[in-house]
Amino acid sequence: MTNIAFVRKKEIPPSAPPITEVGLIGWLRQNLFSSWLNAILTVLSVYFIVIMLWDFIPWAYGGHWNTKSLRECLDLDPDVACFSVLAARWKQLLFGLYPAEEYWRPTLTFIFLLLAIVPILFPKFFRFFWFSIIYPGLAVWLLWGGSFWSISIVYIGLTFGTLLFLSLIRRYLKNYMIAAILAFLFTAVFFLFISNPLVALLNVILPISLPFVESLKMGGFTLSLIVGVTGIVASFPIGILLALGRQSNLPVIKMICVGFIEFIRGVPLITLLFVASVLLNYFLPPGTNFDIVLRVVIMVTLFSAAYMAEVIRGGLAGLPLGQHEASASLGLTYWQSQRLIIMPQALKISIPGIVNTFIGLFKDTTLVSIISLRDPVGLASTIRADQKWNGIYWELYVAIGLMFFIFCWGMSQYSQYLERKLKTDK
């Protein structure tokens, strides 16, 4: 029998790993050539990428930009791209039928959009959040035009209501319900009786207005962004409320939320868009002018809110019960605990799903071409209807695809950045 007793007498110092495990060689070995199968797949993939680019690069790089029609392109060289259609029609792809002399308005709206989302995306710019708040009104005014005051009055009314609500709570009442009802009543009175004369008065004193542009003139990427961004911004809070409602202990609220979510998820978006474009008018009193873009935005929002609710519910389900118990045991109320403890964590878990839904929504905006709105895909058909460009497909769709890719890729990159930033366990 051997002696099992052992005492270490000499310490082993840590040493560097073998050269084949680190650096470029290590990376290649681990990621591309870790086994025979993996090595074969690597070689095959490289082969396919090469043959695709072999055809695509000369086609795209040698493309024509200055011809007058597709015919001319084909006469010059039928084997390369005919990007002339983009050169000729790019304004339409961006702005639809928007009046050419007003192109600065959607452009400015887009620039402001980029500025408005910065405070939301990056907390260190949060002090500019006021701009994100005024942006929606500003965008509506810039895009549709009309009197500056009829948009501002909405903000004035809502500010009035909010301040009233806050001061009622602070000074007189501890009861949120009564404060909310009172504030709502006063705000309603403001909008019903005071706002119209006030707008008329302001229009006389200081007329600021832009030429009106009707919704059917909206098109191209402007329209995609209007529908997509509004849908994204509006569906997010609605989705949160639906997800909370679905978990509610109150049967009525729960039933409404479940019913809504299941109904919307069970119906194709196209159907909802048809309802928005055709059927809704039958139900409204004759002569009502319910803006088509607004109708589409509402449908898209509701559609993606239902998906959003399920994604967030997944995040809520992923939280340990202990989080609810800990916040309750500290005396936080339901809404405080949702806002400070539960939602931040549930949303963080759901980031990939949420961004997935956002990207899906943004790409689904192309479906509005079915109800003859002129988004980029709808415009592609319009452009082909022109004799000069009849028969052109690839170039248009490559360009449209590229534009969508830039936006969706941006969203995806941001979500990855956010996930890295919110990582708190290491």
Next chain:
Amino acid sequence: MEKTKINITDEIAIHISDMNKWFGNFHVLRDINLEVRRGERIVVCGPSGSGKSTLIRCINRLEEHQKGSIIVDGTELTTDLKNIDKIRSEVGMVFQHFNLFPHLTTLENCTLAPMWVRETPEKEATEIAMEMLEKVKIPEQAHKYPGQLSGGQQQRVAIARSLCMKPRIMLFDEVTSALDPEMIKEVLDTMIQLAEEGMTMICVTHEMGFARQVADRVIFMDDGQIVEQNEPEEFFKYPQSNRTKLFLSQILGH
């Protein structure tokens, strides 16, 4: 070690009478009668499933009782949400699995409830939080996230988080059961320190050494009933009921 009993007053902190609770058809707590005086330190023990955790979770309404009454600091627990929130802000609770908020730093974990529930200004809340973190001996971890701390450190933060609300009663629900052996002591030391300061405490625990050292009373529960209660010395030396004897032999026997 001599225990200080001078802290115990005649004031009733918790009064539970004929309290019953069911989970569905399962009668989990049966006719519980318990009176806890201010400053008293109570250890509740018993086999798993005996209802001891459920009992202390009823005290801050994490579980709802169906019969009988629970009066905490003179406020009766009913369905009235205001009473519930009031009692919860006066009663601190520490959990087996810490339940720290992983998206907040240690310091934010501690300042959150005072700022939102008590409406303490941030500066003052931070001061209180640092004081409590010093008390549990980890002020240097204030700006780390819970995920970066060891189990023992997390549990001490959880205790500090509760203390920041300046609770009058503390509930401890098997707070050392999820810890590695070498970390149990640091948490128990914190609890002993609290006990010595005169905090009213109810601890569900199997740490019998702790019970001996700090408890004024040990309660043994089985099958949803209080089977036996006594001073720790008597309880451990002369258990009366057979169930207590069996239980003690099982946990002390090895």
